Amino acid sequence: MARAIRVSKTGGPEVMEYVEVEVGDPGPGEVRIRHAAVGLNFIDVYFRNGLYPQPLPNGLGQEAAGTIEALGEGVTGLKVGDRVAYAGRPNGAYAEERVMPAEILVRLPDSISFDTAAAMMLQGMTVQYLLRQTYPVQAGDTILLHAAAGGIGLIACQWARALGATVIGTVSSDEKGALAARHGCTHVINTKTENFVERVKEITGGKGVPVVYDAVGKDTFIGSLDCLRPRGMMVSFGSASGPVTPFGVSELASRGSLFLTRPSLGNYTATREDLDACAADLFAMVESGKLSIEINQRYALKDVGQAHADLEARKTTGSTILVP
Structure with a gap:
């Protein structure tokens, strides 16, 4: 037993x-x-x-x-x-x-x-497919990451930094903001005291970001769309605050022909080859010291x-x- x-x-x-x-x-x-x-x-x-x-x-x-x-x-x-x-x-x-x-x-x-x-x-392989496959982050990109001090957030901050990207991260307290910053988050936004849409526009000179990674869901979804530049990608991969409220697809067109995806780890590791490649990439990042x-x-x-x-x-x- x-x-x-x-x-x-x-x-x-x-x-x-x-x-x-x-x-x-x-x-x-x-x-x-x-x-x-x-x-x-x-x-x-x-x-x-x-x-x-x-x-x-x-x-x-x-x-x-x-x-x-x-x-x-x-x-x-x-x-x-x-x-x-x-x-x-x-x-x-x-x-x-x-x-x-x-x-x-x-x-x-x-x-x-x-x-x-x-x-x-789970968190590390999720970050692998998010940053390397769903939207392949490139050096010079500025990305928006919600819940930057969570398990996925801290891994994503480090991995994105290793790729040469600038991370804008949202958190719910100053303590969490300091933690995210120590792990590679360049611009920290405390959503309890700041409007994240306004801050993202300020940081990007009004241009917006090419991709938003959002595991929060209902509370951040529409605001996240407003942070994207034309033809940007909204990656909704969690619902910590609750499911996203139904919306019309015209919302994507009116904001600049946006893309929206709802990915899951199972679809990115469905074959033995995909699973081994995803895990190997994660293990290599940890063994290299780039991920703690x-x-x-x-x-x-x-x-x-x-x-x-x-x-x-x-x-x-x-x-x-x-x-x-």
Whole structure:
């Protein structure tokens, strides 16, 4: 038996139950993995509160790192004892052990710890596809990044700086602004005291930016469109403040033939080749020292309710891990 988090209904942090589960043996194409560290991400909140539906009862969590304990029939390229990490569905990472598809696992370099891997796989690979594929950031670009002091934000600030871009980042406090600045954010905007649209126009001399990366959602969406230059790209990849209010597509034309995309990690890592390339790029950035993964919160797995409450209250910065 192993301990895991299960939900039988949607709702607040209180619906997560810390229970004993039977793990069992892996079937064809599966492995059994013992987790050393588990990542916490806002997408977990969406599944918990029902914004993203899933069959219930079920587990939560899409990111972890650990050691393979058993292989199912037909699994190749992996062996018992391998250090591995992953990010993606199916849910169930909030557990001491689990059986899962081998196809989403990547082998972890010896130079990267379990804690670092669990803190960066989902967020780091998200930043990789956002900055290198969705809109390939070039040296000299000035970009707008919301929630610049969050887990994705701190990684994106560093990666964009390494690419030679200038980052305008929004935060919700001066303390978070200082943190973002230390990680490569050139212009920090505190949305509690400043109008981010006005500040972006001021910083860019009225031209706007070529791309906005927005994981906040409802509260920032229209303002973000107003920050784009003609033919700029709006990248909406999260809904921390709630889903974007429906709008007419003519809003894009009236602001200068804008582009809008709603990307997800699963679509950018759908093939083995794409997954390996995305993870390899992330690992290389970390090993080069250009990316430092900031783990600012650690919670015991049994205390995941408090972790979710703190995440939703925007009390966290950088990355957060759960310790089984």
